[in-house]
Amino acid sequence: MDKKVGIIGLGIMGMPMARNLIKAGFEVTAYNRTPSKIEQLVTEGAVKAASPKEAAQKNPIIITMVSDTPDVESVILGENGIIEGIKPDSVVIDMSTISPQATRKIAERLKEKQAHMLDAPVSGGEGGAIAGTLSIMVGGDAAILERCRPVLAAMGKTITHIGANGMGQTTKLMNQILVAGNLNAVCEALVFAQKQGVDLNKAIEAVKGGAAGSWQLANLGPRMIKRDFQPGFMVDLLQKDLRLVMEGSDLNKIPLPATALIHQLFDSLEAAGDGKCGTQALVKVVERLAAVEVKQRD
Ligand code: NAP
Numbered sequence: 483m484d485k486k487v488g489i490i491g492l493g494i495m496g497m498p499m500a501r502n503l504i505k506a507g508f509e510v511t512a513y514n515r516t517p518s519k520i521e522q523l524v525t526e527g528a529v530k531a532a533s534p535k536e537a538a539q540k541n542p543i544i545i546t547m548v549s550d551t552p553d554v555e556s557v558i559l560g561e562n563g564i565i566e567g568i569k570p571d572s573v574v575i576d577m578s579t580i581s582p583q584a585t586r587k588i589a590e591r592l593k594e595k596q597a598h599m600l601d602a603p604v605s606g607g608e609g610g611a612i613a614g615t616l617s618i619m620v621g622g623d624a625a626i627l628e629r630c631r632p633v634l635a636a637m638g639k640t641i642t643h644i645g646a647n648g649m650g651q652t653t654k655l656m657n658q659i660l661v662a663g664n665l666n667a668v669c670e671a672l673v674f675a676q677k678q679g680v681d682l683n684k685a686i687e688a689v690k691g692g693a694a695g696s697w698q699l700a701n702l703g704p705r706m707i708k709r710d711f712q713p714g715f716m717v718d719l720l721q722k723d724l725r726l727v728m729e730g731s732d733l734n735k736i737p738l739p740a741t742a743l744i745h746q747l748f749d750s751l752e753a754a755g756d757g758k759c760g761t762q763a764l765v766k767v768v769e770r771l772a773a774v775e776v777k778q779r780d
C-alpha cells in the first residue's frame with residue numbers, strides 16, 4: 483500500500499493522530515488553518531501543505547479532523563479545498579463528527595470527481611487519540627475501507643464498518659447519546675453522595691468495577707472532584723453533537739426526552755461562559771441546583 487497520507491486539522495485530536503501516523507511509518511502531509519501549529523509536527527517528520535488542495539494533490543488518502551459540518555464542507559468543497567486537488571480513485575476519510583445528511587452530500591460531490599469518501603468518526607477522547615486506541619465507526623464502501631484499514635489501524639483499535647456513507651456518523655451520534663446520559667448520571671451521583679458526606683474517591687473506587695462502572699465515571703469523575711475542568715472534549719463540541727442528535731430526532735420523529743434535557747443543562751453551562759471547558763464541567767450545573775460542590779476530602 484502507498485504509505486502517503488494527508489491530514490487536515492491539527493487540534494486536540496488531529497495532532498496526536500498525525501503523530502501516530504508518522505510513528506507507523508506513513509509519510510504525512512499536514513495542513514492546519516493556523517499554520518504555527520504545523521511547525522512542531524514538521525520537526526517530527528511531517529511535510530507542510532499550504533492548503534487542503536495541495537494536501538489532496540500529493541496524497542491518495544486525505545484525512546479531515548476539523549470541528550463542525552461547515553468546517554468539513556469548507557476544507558473539502560471550499561476554495562482551495564480538497565475537491566480542487568483530488569485525483570480519481572483517491573479517498574477522503576472524514577474523522578470529524580458532523581451531520582450524516584451533509585456527509586452523504588459531500589460523498590456525492592467527491593464521486594463526481596471519481597473520488598471516494600469514508601465517514602469515520604471516532605470515540606475514545608484525547609487519551610485514545612494519543613494512545614492510538616480510538617474506536618472508529620465507518621460509513622462508505624467496504625472495499626474502500628479495506629484499502630484504508632492500515633491508515634485507520636495506526637490511529638485506532640476497534641474499526642467497524644457500519645454501512646453506507648452517513649452510517650458512521652449516525653453511529654457516532656448514538657455514541658454521543660450514551661455519553662451525555664452517562665455523564666449526567668455521573669454528575670447527579672457525585673452531587674448526591676457529596677451532599678450526604680460520602681468520601682467521593684472511595685465511592686468511585688467502590689462502584690467503578692461493578693454494574694455502574696463507565697468510562698465517564700472512571701475518567702471524568704476524579705477530574706470533577708479535583709476541580710479540573712481542562713478540556714479533553716470541549717462542552718461546545720458536545721453541544722454541536724447534541725444539536726446533530728436533535729436534528730436527527732426531529733427529522734425522523736424519534737423523541738429523545740432525556741437527551742434533550744441534558745442538551746439544555748449544557749446550555750446553562752455555556753450561558754455561564756464555560757463552553758470551552760471539558761464536558762466534566764456539567765457537574766457545575768447539577769451542583770448549582772443542589773447548592774453543593776463536589777470535592778476531595780481534606
Ligand atoms: P479542536 O481541538 O478544536 O481542533 C479543531 C481543528 O479544526 C483545529 O485544527 C482547527 O484549526 C480546525 N478547524 C476548525 N474549523 C476550521 C475551518 N473552518 N477550516 C480549517 N480548519 C478548521 O477540536 P478536536 O477536539 O480536535 O475535535 C475535532 C473533531 O473531532 C470534532 O468534530 C470533534 O467533535 C471530534 N471529536 C473530538 C473528541 C475529543 O475528545 N476532543 C473525541 C471524539 C471526536 P485551528 O487550529 O486553526 O483552529
